[in-house]
Amino acid sequence: MASLTLRDVAKAYGSTRVIESIDLDITDGEFVVFVGPSGCGKSTLLRMIAGLEEISGGDVSIGDTVVNEVAPAKRGVAMVFQTYALYPHMTVYNNMAFGLKQAKMPKDQIDKRVREAADILDIGPLLDRTPRALSGGQRQRVAIGRAIVREPEVFLFDEPLSNLDAALRVQTRLEIARLHERLGSTMIYVTHDQVEAMTLADKIVVLRGGDIEQVGSPMELYERPQNTFVAQFIGSPKMNFFNHSDLAQTAPPELRQVDEDTIIGIRSEHLSLCSAGEETLSATYELVEQLGEHALVHCTTSGGTEFIAKLDVPPQSGRDVPLYLRVSPDQVHLFNRETGLRK
Amino acid sequence: MQDRSLARLLQTPAVVLLLIWMLVPLGMTLFFSFIRYVLTSLRRPEWTTPSLDNWRGLGNYQFVWNNDGFWLAIYNSVLMVGSILVLTVVLGLAIAVLINRAFPGRGIVRVLLISPFFVMPAVNAVLWINMILDPVLGLQGLAVAGMNEMIDGLRTFPLLGGFFSLWPDLEPISFRATQTSAYAVIMMVTWQWTPFAVLIFMTSLQSEDQQQKEAAILDGANAWSRFRNLTLPHLGRPIAIVIMIQAIFHLSLYAEIEIVSRGNGNKNLPYLIGEFASNNIGAASATGIYAVILANIIAIFLLRMVGKTLMD
Ligand SMILES: Nc1ncnc2c1ncn2[C@@H]1O[C@H](COP(=O)(O)OP(=O)(O)OP(=O)(O)O)[C@@H](O)[C@H]1O
Ligand SMILES: [Mg+2]
Numbered sequence: 001m002a003s004l005t006l007r008d009v010a011k012a013y014g015s016t017r018v019i020e021s022i023d024l025d026i027t028d029g030e031f032v033v034f035v036g037p038s039g040c041g042k043s044t045l046l047r048m049i050a051g052l053e054e055i056s057g058g059d060v061s062i063g064d065t066v067v068n069e070v071a072p073a074k075r076g077v078a079m080v081f082q083t084y085a086l087y088p089h090m091t092v093y094n095n096m097a098f099g100l101k102q103a104k105m106p107k108d109q110i111d112k113r114v115r116e117a118a119d120i121l122d123i124g125p126l127l128d129r130t131p132r133a134l135s136g137g138q139r140q141r142v143a144i145g146r147a148i149v150r151e152p153e154v155f156l157f158d159e160p161l162s163n164l165d166a167a168l169r170v171q172t173r174l175e176i177a178r179l180h181e182r183l184g185s186t187m188i189y190v191t192h193d194q195v196e197a198m199t200l201a202d203k204i205v206v207l208r209g210g211d212i213e214q215v216g217s218p219m220e221l222y223e224r225p226q227n228t229f230v231a232q233f234i235g236s237p238k239m240n241f242f243n244h245s246d247l248a249q250t251a252p253p254e255l256r257q258v259d260e261d262t263i264i265g266i267r268s269e270h271l272s273l274c275s276a277g278e279e280t281l282s283a284t285y286e287l288v289e290q291l292g293e294h295a296l297v298h299c300t301t302s303g304g305t306e307f308i309a310k311l312d313v314p315p316q317s318g319r320d321v322p323l324y325l326r327v328s329p330d331q332v333h334l335f336n337r338e339t340g341l342r343k
Numbered sequence: 344m345q346d347r348s349l350a351r352l353l354q355t356p357a358v359v360l361l362l363i364w365m366l367v368p369l370g371m372t373l374f375f376s377f378i379r380y381v382l383t384s385l386r387r388p389e390w391t392t393p394s395l396d397n398w399r400g401l402g403n404y405q406f407v408w409n410n411d412g413f414w415l416a417i418y419n420s421v422l423m424v425g426s427i428l429v430l431t432v433v434l435g436l437a438i439a440v441l442i443n444r445a446f447p448g449r450g451i452v453r454v455l456l457i458s459p460f461f462v463m464p465a466v467n468a469v470l471w472i473n474m475i476l477d478p479v480l481g482l483q484g485l486a487v488a489g490m491n492e493m494i495d496g497l498r499t500f501p502l503l504g505g506f507f508s509l510w511p512d513l514e515p516i517s518f519r520a521t522q523t524s525a526y527a528v529i530m531m532v533t534w535q536w537t538p539f540a541v542l543i544f545m546t547s548l549q550s551e552d553q554q555q556k557e558a559a560i561l562d563g564a565n566a567w568s569r570f571r572n573l574t575l576p577h578l579g580r581p582i583a584i585v586i587m588i589q590a591i592f593h594l595s596l597y598a599e600i601e602i603v604s605r606g607n608g609n610k611n612l613p614y615l616i617g618e619f620a621s622n623n624i625g626a627a628s629a630t631g632i633y634a635v636i637l638a639n640i641i642a643i644f645l646l647r648m649v650g651k652t653l654m655d
Binding site: 050051052071072073074077078079081082083085086087088089090098099102103146150 | 552554555557558559560561562563564565568572573576577579
């Protein structure tokens with residue numbers, strides 16, 4: 001068990017700076033998710049923690065020790081790779097035992113640990129197979145098993161679910177959550193899927209272009225995004241942005257007051273249909289995506305701003321009839337147009 | 344059904360051609376190996392035409408079996424093929440792993456490394472035996488002479504001179520001699536074929552999964568352990584290919600042996616066949632059949648060995 005601290009951590013490949021200067025505290029037993037668009041440096045950061053990538057500046061500490069110069073295997077971290085990276089010429093058993101053998105652990109102890117891990121992950125019957133003879137989901141479990149047997153203080157996952165189909169992804173996500181519950185170890189998880197981030201994390205770290213945009217619990221990020229990037233990155237469909245001119249005359253006075261330099265952010269699920277005279281916005285719609293439990297209605301305001309409303313019942317009227325939509329003022333997010341920061 | 348028999352029909356010419364290509368020479372060799380058949384004989388002119396009337400049964404095989412040169416030839420064939428295989432695979436692995444990482448000038452180094460493979464075997468042999476291995480004029484002779492001169496100089500040294508006087512003069516090795524000509528052939532063929540191994544191993548190394556290596560680093564495996572447990576199994580198939588192809592080629596070594604020592608002390612089976620074939624076609628054919636048997640034994644043995652040590 002260990003906490004993890006990043007102080008002023010930076011990474012540069014030659015003259016290209018990939019990670020600017022990152023400060024982050026992760027407490028013992030926390031499940032932290034790094035999210036961000038492709039190329040923002042999530043994997044690089046994770047690999048620096050693992051020791052697979054040299055640290056160009058700053059300190060990474062695990063527990064109380066700075067590990068910048070510590071060999072990867074001695075840091076007490078285990079990593080699950082996106083491609084699983086199982087050893088193709090070894091059986092599942094040997095895949096899991098390999099790290100322990102390298103550490104010269106006695107045979108009976110290795111055996112005990114491997115079988116325990118196999119029990120937890122339900123892969124007991126597969127121990128004698130080679131990775132080639134496993135399905136994607138089974139490979140995934142073996143990769144996790146290989147991490148578990150080493151009893152690391154910190155688990156690192158780099159997009160572990162991206163090679164699985166949708167159903168298996170949901171199932172494995174739950175299993176990882178359960179595993180965290182059971183082992184109580186610190187886990188760092190990289191993904192660009194915000195649903196994974198929201199469901200798994202104690203703490204989400206949103207990265208963009210090598211910098212942290214915001215750190216917080218999933219609900220904090222959802223309810224109080226610090227800037228327009230986080231606002232649109234967390235939540236699905238992404239947050240709608242409006243201008244002052246999109247608002248109807250009948251919008252609540254708090255909203256009518258905002259000036260032209262403010263972006264008005266409203267999540268699609270917070271918009272609801274209302275009768276004329278109560279509306280915050282009026283719009284016409286072009287397209288309805290019926291998802292069963294609710295519908296995504298693609299609309300355009302008279303000012304030409306496109307947005308999506310998530311409605312329980314799709315509008316019954318024709319396309320050229322205006323839709324009246326309202327939102328309660330405390331569910332509106334205001335951002336400075338220049339800086340993108342929350343007001 | 345219709346489709347399949349049509350396909351068979353269309354394949355037939357190719358298959359028949361291949362069969363003829365293979366079976367006719369093998370059949371003729373077998374036939375000649377069971378009859379008396381010589382190119383010239385004043386005493387028994389009837390032996391100069393191949394015919395069933397000259398049937399000799401296993402006589403040719405017995406004659407070859409009891410020939411002094413035969414066992415030496417088998418021993419030499421196995422010695423040369425075995426040594427060349429071990430050396431090229433070990434050197435090939437080492438070089439391929441070394442130049443697999445990025446360094447400035449890698450492209451040029453790779454081209455240079457491959458170039459020995461494009462030298463003709465006979466030219467290769469002439470170069471090596473005259474310019475490198477020659478005891479007087481070759482690199483070897485020059486190096487030995489240089490070292491002797493240096494030791495000679497050291498002997499005149501005031502205090503330590505006495506110690507160096509105990510050293511003997513170095514003798515250059517004559518690689519055309521009976522005892523050493525096989526080693527000369529092993530050296531030059533190794534030099535020529537190591538690039539082949541490097542080339543095959545290098546392409547395979549580039550398809551190696553880097554994340555597996557990183558996983559092994561996190562598992563605490565050192566460089567040797569990663570090589571042994573990941574790279575070597577990954578190269579199992581290319582190693583088997585290099586061994587098989589080279590075994591086939593080197594069992595029929597001829598030019599190098601001819602040029603180094605004209606077979607002196609270093610006949611292998613093809614060379615023996617060549618000697619017999621100057622007159623006694625029956626014995627040459629019998630030796631050829633022995634060579635086929637030897638090739639098969641070696642092939643089975645190699646396949647087993649390669650399969651066992653690398654695939655588990
Ligand atoms: N060896 C390298 N040399 C130069 N730049 C690199 C190198 N490796 C990565 N980068 C750059 O670093 C940035 C971050 O890469 P990284 O792999 O961490 O992104 P990521 O957030 O994991 O993206 P993804 O979600 O696509 O996996 C990218 O812009 C990439 O181009
Ligand atoms: Mg990545």
